Every structure is written in C-alpha cells, then in structure tokens.
Amino acid sequence: MKTSRRSFLQKTTRNGLAILSTGSLTANVIDQAKLNTDQAEDLYANTLPIKADHVVRSLPENMVWGYFGADVPPVYKVKDGDVVEIQTVNPSGVSRTNPEEFYTKNNLPLDQHAQEVITIMKNVKPEPSGIRGHMLTGPVYIDGAQPGDSMEIRILDMTFPAPFGVNSVWPGGGGIPDEVKTRETFVYRYDSKHKMASLKEGVEIPLKPFMGVMALSPPADLGRQSSIPPNFFGGNLDIKHLTKGSTLHLPVSVPGGLFTTGDGHGAQGNGEVSGVAIETAITLTVKFIVHKGKALKQPRAETSTHFIAVGLDKDLNKAMKMALSEACAFIKDELGFTFNEALSIASTAVDFEVSQVVDQTLGVHAMIPKSIFTKKKFDYWS
Incomplete structure (x- = not known):
C-alpha cells in the first residue's frame, strides 16, 4: 500500500498535528502555525499508529458535497473486515469565492492541508438540484454488504490534520435563532499536550473528537438525501460518544452499503446549540464488519461502558419516545428481559440525552450502562 501524505505526517509526530523534519513545508508550518514540540505531541499519547489496509485521501475526486444517494458512485472499494483510513476536511468558515481569505484573516497556516481544502472548495461542485449539506469523503463500497444486513463500524482512531477548529453563531441558526443578532466565527486553537481547545x-474546552456524519446510503427509492438531517441510515447523528474506541451499527440499504463520512468535531456539548460544534478536519480510521441478515430499523452504537439506542424525529418529543422504544427493544431482545422489565430498567438506570436540536430532524440517544447487568459478560473489541 502506498503511504499517504497524512500517514507519513502521523508517523513522523504520532499525530495529525505534525511538523515535518525536512523539506520546505517545515519552515512554512513552523513559521505560520508557531507550533512548538509540545504542541506537536500526539493527542493520544503512548498509542501506536494503526496500519490501514486502504487510504481514502481528501482529494476533490473523493469528495461529495452535502448528500447521500444510491446512485452516487463509490470512490473506493474495500472488503468486509478491512481497516480503512478516511481523510476528511471541514471547511467551516471557508468561502468558495475566496477560500484563502479565511486562513490569512485568522493567521492560520496556508500549509498542505489548507491547500487541500482550498483545492476542494474550488473544484467540488454542490449537488445540482440544490441539496445542501456537509463536505464529505466517500462513498466507500464494502464488498459483501447487501440490503437486509447491518454494518458494524469500529472507530479505531481519529487524528487532527490541522491544529484548529471553528465554531459559528448566526441569525436564524441554532437552538435560539431569534436571539442571535449578528454572525460571528470563532477559531479554537488546539493544545495537544493538554488535549484542549x-x-x-x-476558556479551554477538552478535546473529544468524533465524526458528526457517518452514513450508509439511503435506499434507491428515496433518491438523494441531504446530509443535514440524520435518518435511519445514519448521517448527521452528532452523538458525541462516537469517539475513538466506539462502534456504530447501521442498516444496509444498497449493495456495498456506500459509507460516507465528514463533519468532524473537536468537541461538542449535547444539543450542539449554536448550530455547529468545534468544526474540524479529522482523519478517521475504521474497520468495517458486515453482519449478514442482521436487520436494523435505526442506528445503534456501543462503547466499552454503554449500549446506545437512538431516536430521530422532527419533533423532539417523538424523538424521545423513539429513543425510549429503541432502548426497551434492545434490553428486551438483546439482553433477554420482558418489555415491562426493560421499561423499568430504562426508567431507573438509563440516561436519555439530547444529541442535537439544530439539524431539522432532532436526536435523542439513550445511554444504557453495561455495568448494571451483573450476571452478563459483554466482550468488546476496544
């Protein structure tokens, strides 16, 4: 496998926040970013780089702007069980007409990653019908995945290819749209030694990176769908617990699944109430595992400590009811309790959190602690 530019960066400093030891880019990064040795340390210190079977680079030909669809041709094909590094960008604050301005205005380096973003903004076209959404990498075709299966997506690693993220507020956006009078963009700069933004x-925010958008394709009869509202096939779930070491399960609707991702977040509070989190580029490393005949109605997730059930609806009350129903169904069907027992357990031990209230379709997720089931042993990969 040919070593990618970011793989080299990650091996050089054990992280995407990298300073090359040789070459003209070194001076550019050091001079413009003013990063010192401590800042270049790995956000996840003492972990070894994960060897990927494939690398999907953040090049214009590998990007799709704002939508999913069964007719979107895959940019890469992998096998069931493969480990895949997927490079993403997050051009929050960057305009199509003058993408360089964002970097110069905010005293950010016009380094190789910035040049990638600029090239993407100048060359990737929005969806012709007017659908709008996030800048995404993909889709990736997973051999063997067929409708009626489910896809297990193990999140093995996440690194930052750029030492900053962006948050914004704007009139008409977020959870209190009428109260915002002016637009403002905030640049959060990363201190990787202390894992803070x-x-x-x-004001220092702990860095807890996760992908806002991870999706499989919707069924063909739904046509192309915007990446803004989440749905049963995944998408803009914005669940902050989907960090390194977590697992997302999605239903497969089309051959190959067609996995697409983007909208990286450096950190986010439950609700994502300004309308966005700390929007940031993330290099995501995942392992795809196809579960034949394991149909799902809604996304499910898992961490080393919790099972996560998801509810989605334009009405937050209905999203809450769906999350509760999904949590009860999981406790009943997967853990072997009656429905009434499951509802009792949900009432006494399960936390229901608002994922986000700003993406048209709203999200609630149920955090089911594994520790309460003392007679059960849960094997987990991480």
Missing part, C-alpha cells in the same frame, strides 16, 4: 485566554 482554546477560544480565548481563560
């Missing part, structure tokens, strides 16, 4: 002196 700084808005300004005295």
